[in-house]
Amino acid sequence: MSISIDNIVLELKKLLTDEQVSVNLTVRELHSKDESYHEASLPDIVVFPKNTDEVSQIMKLANNYQIPVVPFGRGSSLEGHIIPYDNGITIDFSLMDKILEVRESDLLVKVQPGVTRTQLNKELKKYGLFFSVDPGADATLGGMAATNASGTTTVKYGVMRDQVRDLEVVLADGTVMHTGSLAAKSASGLHLNGLFVGSEGTLGCFTELTLRVYGIPEFTTAARAVFPTVQNAVEAVTSILQAGIPIARVELVDEESIRQVNHYNDMNYAERPTLFLEFDGNEAGLKQDVEFTKEIMEDHGCEEIQFETDNTARTKLWDARHNLAYAYIHGNVGKKMMITDVCVPISELAEAVIFARKELHSNGLTGGITGHVGDGNFHSIIMIDMNDAEEVAKADKYNEKIVHYALERNGTCTGEHGVGIGKQKYQALEHGTALQVMEKIKIALDPNNILNPRKNVNIGDSGE
Known part of the structure; x- marks a missing residue:
């Protein structure tokens, strides 16, 4: 069902206020890219909902007219997750930034998706608590759940998936559902928390998150x-x-x-x-x-x-x-940063890092290596002149070698940055037949393929 952009805007303004719907070029440009080196693409419209009902109404409209929708946190992702290559609507969750409830006795907190981790920890400090996941950037908690973020504290506290007790999710057709409960464990039903965390906006939009928190160490x-x-x-x-x-x-x-x-x-x-x-x-x-x-x-x-x-x-x-x-960025003015992100068994880590360093040197690329060595996850930081086609090709080839090295040792192409657009080409190689199961889940929840299309699990891209 086709409809013009102008008419979509009019329909959205019936659901939201004028200020919550933008076609301003500057606003669209801000939502056309993330922190990665991947090519930017403008959304047609950016909307700023304030509550779950508004998100539901937006999704019903988009599904009815089969308009692509991309959820957006702060744009700090590193694999092109939030770049709207099919244009359409970007949902910016920055106005949904309330800490809804601190349940200190349960060591739980309920937040809206636009809350950032530093904002949350500032509030939790009053209760002698803290939220453990630290991906480096001051990302939104909705975005962190969408990419199953981790970081420096993973070795002790686990990844984002380990912290999520419940999600309120708006599905592609506007249906609102919950994935869990407040209970510490459950043997009832399929593990939907695990399914939705890391789905990168392809299965639904997160509108509330209930998360585990911890006592501040003495x-x-x-x-x-x-x-x-x-x-x-x-x-x-x-x-x-x-x-x-x-x-x-x-x-x-x-x-x-x-x-x-x-x-x-x-x-x-x-x-x-x-x-x-x-x-x-x-x-x-x-x-x-x-x-x-x-x-x-x-x-x-x-x-x-x-x-x-x-x-x-x-x-x-x-x-x-x-x-x-920032040290690499300031030391290589005019170049763009590419960060690789593989994870291998810890027993394979030393050789993997040595291999990555040798390949970096042999290709004449500028960069270094850092890693969360407690869990086998490491990164090569590469500075690239995006106007130098040969250098870009070298960096892409290097990234591919690192990924294949990890997969050959039963590792993964991405330890924490996610799939997005950058790691999609490795999904069939890593998952095999399991990728077809993921595609069937995507089709069941989003039959019109409007939620962040061409990302993460891309329908029809299993290589079969």
């Missing part, structure tokens, strides 16, 4: 440890995990990346493979864990180790890891 210690080789560093982490030490964060930064950090932050860290670690818990227990960790690291050739307990000092120590992307 004591926190950070550390920086320098090793002669990547192999030494990764083997040290493996031994720490095998010893049962409850490490909260552990990040690897390679020597080239440390060089970038030194230049950007005017620091003088040893330009060697470096681990950034954090431990949290009760003070007496942590002292024992720290001493044990020191022994393990020394056994694996650690050349230098620095511990910090003061909050300011800890923050400064971690700046090297948190600001790594």
Whole structure:
């Protein structure tokens, strides 16, 4: 059923206020891209709903006229998830930014999708609580659930899927449903939380999220440890995990990346493979864990180790890891960043990082490697001149080699960034027949294929 853009706008303005519907070019451009290097594409219309009922009405209209719809958080995704290649309507959830309920006794919080993680943690601090998932960017919780975000704290607290107790979802036809409950566990029905978290806006729009939260630890210690080789560093982490030490964060930064950090932050860290670690818990227990960790690291050739307990000092120590992307951007003006994102079994991690570093060097690409080594997830940060077709092709080929290396070792093409448009070509190779099952679920929930089409599970793209 065809309808002009002008008429769609008129129909939307019957459901929303004039201010909630925009065809302004600047607004559309802001919603045409994410933080990735993928080509931008303008939506026809951007809408700003304030509640679940408005989202439902928007979806009913879109489904009736078969208009593509893309949900949008803050645009901080890295694989082109929110780029509307079929134009249509982008739903911006920034006005749905209320923390609806803090259930401190249940260690749960209910929020709207536009709430950001820093906004949530600021509120939770009043209750002595915090939300654990930290993907780096101050992303919205709706977007984080859509991509099954994780980050530096995953090694102890798990990924976004582990934190979701319930979702309120608006389906393609406007139906509103819940995927879970407030109970800590259930043996009833299919696990819909697991299905919708990570679906990247292809199965429905999240309008409320009920999430697990945690008590703020009594004591926190950070550390920086320098090793002669990547192999030494990764083997040290493996031994720490095998010893049962409850490490909260552990990040690897390679020597080239440390060089970038030194230049950007005017620091003088040893330009060697470096681990950034954090431990949290009760003070007496942590002292024992720290001493044990020191022994393990020394056994694996650690050349230098620095511990910090003061909050300011800890923050400064971690700046090297948190600001790594900005260090590369400022050191390579005019270039665009590509970040690879594979995950392998921990036993394969050291060799995978060494392989990635060699390939980066042999291709003459500018970049470095960092990783959440506690869970086998690592990234190559590559700076590309998008006007240099040969360099872009080299970067794409490099990314493909890294992905194939991971899949050959029973890993995954994306540990945390998601599929979007960038990793879609690897889905058949990774999932095989299971991809056809995913496509059938997509067709059942969105038969007109209006929800974020051509992303994640792309109907008819199984390679069969």
